[in-house]
Amino acid sequence: MHEEENDGGTPAKRGSGPVARAAGSDASRTSASRTSASGTSAAGTRASGTRSSGASRIAGRRGIVARVLSGVAILAAGGGLVAGTALAPQPSAARPLDAAEAAVPAGSVQDVCPAPARLLEGTPVGTDPQFSPESATARSTVSAAVVSSAGGSLPGSALSALKGSELRRIAKAPGSATAPAGSSGVLAGVVEGQAVDDVSVLSADALANRQPAAGALMAYTATDGDLQGSAAAACQTPSNDLWLGGANTAVGRSSVLNLTNASTTPATVNLELYGKAGQVKASGSRGLLVGPKSTRSIILAGLAPGEERLSVHVRSTGGPVSAFIQQSVLRGLTSGGVDFIAPGTSAAPSQVMTGIDIQDAGDVKSLTGESGFDDAGPSLQITVPGPSDAVVEVKLFGRAGQQALPGGGVVTAKAGTVTEVPLSGAPAGQYTVSATSDVSIVAAARVSRGLKASQSLDFAWSPATAQLGSQHVVPLPQGGERLLVFGALDGRATISYTPITADGKIRTAATADIAAGTTTTLKAADRIGDSAVVGYLVSASGGAAYGTVLLEREGRNDVSTVAIAPGAEGQEKVPVTLGY
Structure with a gap:
């Protein structure tokens, strides 16, 4: 690298x-x-x-x-x-006691990968979609890595279809694979570009009462048809509360929300929709049943038609769910790109997004000035879910430090609405965006690629991501230009990145020092020796740092962003209070 x-x-x-x-x-x-x-x-x-x-x-x-x-x-x-x-004052007969902490048994990993992008067939009625066949060149693959313990034991792990059939067994049971002689004692189980045609699940068992270190990424590419471009997403740990920003249901835009329940418990999902003018009340947005081991797809235009900017809050009871929005653009007969919108961090006063690739300011201005191309430039969308307006300070950090934004970067976002802030005007390069507010907000940033209206363009949404810690497993797809983008805000940060190769070896680590208020881009190596680089182990120390994988292809306008998923945690303890 x-x-x-x-x-x-x-x-x-x-x-x-x-x-x-x-x-x-x-x-x-x-x-x-x-x-x-x-x-x-x-x-x-x-x-x-x-x-x-x-x-x-x-x-x-x-x-x-x-x-x-x-x-x-x-x-x-x-x-x-x-x-x-x-x-008379009396001495107390009681003394305060600290709440006892109980160790929580480590759980297994069950990350859900989205299904390949599919084109809607005709003009559907309501919210249940019908899909047409994929294009002739469409290809969807899953790449994954599972890291062993220090002693070289791999957790039992596999990549499987949602219904349970195995696509690839990674390790049968703990201890079934050991590190080779002379190695560091740590190895990896690898899935390199496994072809998939539906939702898939990466599972890994707990090892020595510790959560396994594992991660997977699904990547889609196509060079023809209405869904040409690229889209990628990190396979997702199911949750009962998820936020997704960046959807669009205006003319020529298609947004399909895919809800997957990988558990054995039925899930009942309620959706909250926020648009440009306020919260959208839709009769079919509540009480959506998602059965065990199944996916339910919902056309968002059937709930909130004509929304140029739309955020979705997914909340489930019963089983937890994963949620992705397949977003695509078609301008007349020309493809405008495809993306998998993934959930970001929950509502909070501070949100950070990185991997924002900005093109030449003059060319972007010319393109977005044309009819129907106003959403073809980089921007930040801010959702305010609470009852109070938000005063938001937006900052843009690049390689050379902070860059000025039009209007000084301070905006007022109305309560219950989605506000858009253009990010064009800065020199071309990769950036980190921070949005700080006096109330809780949700944010996501759009990356655009392509500068000519006559060409097929592409876009990607970078969700707000959590601060980096230790041992993040970052799988990478094969092919194209693979970039790791890291941003540091208030203090200098040190990033350690260790290559994982297809032969299961954990290679020698390298480090990058990132100055406060800057963004650094690292290019992933294609191969080390005779083995392909299929991912990295990433750790951060020092000041708060954030990271994203940026995927592009030379000679094409394809672009995808994948936020680095949270790292494996040690044994968790929770306070236990006795009483009623």
């Missing part, structure tokens, strides 16, 4: 129970002793007979009064003792 130069319970209260009972007992004993003494004096008086009966009654009343007053005084004293004890 060649690097472009870049510079429990409430605490008990003492005195409220036992002390009060003890005070009452003392009062009773005192009152009893005084009563006994008074009784003895009265008996002596009656025996001597020197007092009249009236005097006796008076004395008796005085004795009663004295006993009552004595009892009141004692009770008052006891009450004061109780009150004083209760009101």
Whole structure:
């Protein structure tokens, strides 16, 4: 690879129970002793007979009064003792306890790859599509890599069709493959360009209670027909909450949402649609059933027709789902490209996209000025799902640092709408885009390729991606120009990238130092020795860094972007709270 130069319970209260009972007992004993003494004096008086009966009654009343007053005084004293004890500051009988953490068993990987791009047949009614045969030159392949443990044991893994039939067995069971003598002790199981004709699934078992390091990528290419161009997407871990931005249902644009349920539990999906003028209310967007091991395709124009910019929020109950939008453009009889729109990060105040390839500013302006080509240039789309408008600061970082944007890069995006910000005007090259807001937003950036209206053009959407960490498996398709694009924002970052070759070897790592506020592009090697390079292991350290695979073809306007998927995590622990 060649690097472009870049510079429990409430605490008990003492005195409220036992002390009060003890005070009452003392009062009773005192009152009893005084009563006994008074009784003895009265008996002596009656025996001597020197007092009249009236005097006796008076004395008796005085004795009663004295006993009552004595009892009141004692009770008052006891009450004061109780009150004083209760009101005085007391040490707490409880102490805070940290929530215990329980280890979560590592789960297996089950990444879903999209089906090949298919052309809609005729003019469908409603939202259920009918597809026509693919073009004569269309080719769809899946490339995958599964990395072993440090001891060289590969997890049980395979690439399979959605219904379960195996397309390629990678490793039978842990320990079935070991690293060759003299190697670093780590190897990879590889799938190199497996042809597919439908949805496929990469599965890999947990190994030593750790999530396996694995990744797959589906790539589509065609040089003829209405869907000529290229499209690629990282195979996706299913989720119950997904955001997709960049759809278009205007005339000449086709958007098909493909929902796949690879689990054995039925999924019920609800869609939230956001357009240029606000949220779109569609009667057929809720309660969509996706059965186990099945895919449901939905034509978005049947739900939100005529939307030049459309974002889709997919939420499921029951089984998790994967979601891709097959997006294509046809301008008259000329193809405008094809893409698989993949989900980006969830709504947040900050979103970052990289791998934004911008062409010459003057030529882009001339092209987008022609009728029907306003969506043929690079741009950023911002969706505001909340009830408040967003003030968004957009920054563009290239090889030489930050580049100015028209209007200073600060825009107001209306609540519930999709706002577009042009990115043209910067010098040609690869860029990283950041969008920072005062409220949560969703963002995606469009990459365009081709500068002449008479030619077949292509485009791709780069979704917002998460910050890079360690051990990201980045598979690559064979053929064409394969670029790794990395952007650093606020601090200098170091990227380590290690080639994976078709023979299963993990080659020597290389590093790239990225200055803060810049973007670096690295060209993947085609071969190392006699073996093809089929992917990389990528890690980042230092400042926050982001990465995307940019795919192009020499002599053609084909372009695709694939955000680098999250890396394998160690054993996860979660806090456990006992109670109800």
